[in-house]
Amino acid sequence: MxxxxxxxxxxxxxxxxxxxxxxxxxxxxxxxxxxxxxxxxxxxxxxxxxxxxxxxxxxxxxxxMQTEMKNAVEKLEQLYNRTYTDTFGALKTQLSAMQKHIFTSSVGDTDNSEPNQLRFSILGCVTDKKSLTVDELCTHLKGFQKGEIIEMICEIQKDGIVDFNGTQINTIIKEQPVEGVGEE
Structure with a gap:
């Protein structure tokens, strides 16, 4: 036109x-x-x-495409959150169970026939609390006499693991030297 x-x-x-x-x-x-x-x-x-x-x-x-990408990212976030929650929940449960087993088995009713059981029980309590009295330790350790407990604490003190003044037990924290620092 x-x-x-x-x-x-x-x-x-x-x-x-x-x-x-x-x-x-x-x-x-x-x-x-x-x-x-x-x-x-x-x-x-x-x-x-x-x-x-x-x-x-x-x-x-x-x-x-933007909508599809947004949906895919949301699904990945949900999967990550679910995996994160499940994984760390399981780890936390396992850690709690292990701690409960370790501390109750070494601190609760003990079998006196097992060698070094008293030593392990004392070390478990002392490392858990960092500082406690002999009386507190005796209430935690069932099946042992107070004399045996004090004798074992003295042996552990000789090894340089704890500091014992007759009534109070403290864990000795040794600083580990860092490799390469201060060395020439």
Missing amino acids: ILQVILNIATVTAESTAASTSMNSEAILSIVTISISTILSIGAIILSIWFYKESTSQNKETAL
Whole structure:
């Protein structure tokens, strides 16, 4: 339709120029340039419409992918939270069970026939509390006499593990040298 209008204008212009004089080269050049610029502008309009449609469809696809990625991330977060909770819950339960087993078995009713049982029981109590009295230790250790307990504490003191003043038992904390520090 636009092309027809241009052609009509060109023909009218050509007839009017032909009628007055023969078409000079300037008029022909002008008609050709008008026709070419009109064709190029129509092509540009068509391309801009096509680019608009393509960008709209790409935007829709991008929005769908973004939604899919968001859902995938949420599922991963849920899986991570569930795994984290399950793993650390199990570790905490195992640690509690191990501590309860270690401290109740070495501190509760003991079997006197087992060698060094008293020593292990005392060390378990002392390392758990860091500082306690002989009377407190005797209430924790059942099945042993106070004399046996004090005798074993003295032996442990000779080994340099605890500090014992007759009534109070304290754990001696030895600082471990760090390798490479202070050595030349």
